[in-house]
Amino acid sequence: MIANALRSMVLGSAIVLPSSVLAQVQGPAADAVRAREVAFAQTMSDRDFDAFLTFIAPEAVFFSGNQPLRGRDAVAEEWRRFFEGDEAPFSWSPDLIQVLDSGDLALSSGPVLSSTGESVGRFNSIWRKDADGRWWVVFDKGS
Numbered sequence: 001m002i003a004n005a006l007r008s009m010v011l012g013s014a015i016v017l018p019s020s021v022l023a024q025v026q027g028p029a030a031d032a033v034r035a036r037e038v039a040f041a042q043t044m045s046d047r048d049f050d051a052f053l054t055f056i057a058p059e060a061v062f063f064s065g066n067q068p069l070r071g072r073d074a075v076a077e078e079w080r081r082f083f084e085g086d087e088a089p090f091s092w093s094p095d096l097i098q099v100l101d102s103g104d105l106a107l108s109s110g111p112v113l114s115s116t117g118e119s120v121g122r123f124n125s126i127w128r129k130d131a132d133g134r135w136w137v138v139f140d141k142g143s
Contacts (some may be wrong), residue, residue, distance in 0.1 A: 009052045021078065029099040033106040033127050037094040044091060049076075049083040057136035089115055092123050104129040112142060 126139035
């Protein structure tokens with residue numbers, strides 16, 4: 001009986017969610033960010049460092065531990081080593097995308113896996129859409 005009441009509350013709450021909340025989880029902006037994140041991760045698998053850099057905003061801030069790397073050039077200097085060799089040292093994929101109602105700032109997050117497929121962390125990236133409609137990573141931090 002309690003389980004049925006709980007199920008009704010959960011299902012009922014899903015029905016009354018405003019469409020702006022649902023748009024953050026689904027919809028064209030979230031789909032675009034997910035596609036960009038997947039393509040960004042593919043650059044690691046493809047071992048394509050030059051392509052990797054095309055996803056990063058010029059003024060981006062990536063964290064190496066707690067140390068911020070400011071700007072695409074600093075990120076390139078630190079991340080180049082991850083593209084050396086034939087095998088990617090890690091991979092990542094998004095399992096969470098949230099887009100602001102304004103539609104121009106988004107969070108993508110998901111697991112980071114070692115080359116053997118072991119979960120070693122979680123990435124968190126902030127994406128910003130420019131005036132041309134292109135999404136760029138502006139902040140990135142793993143945990």
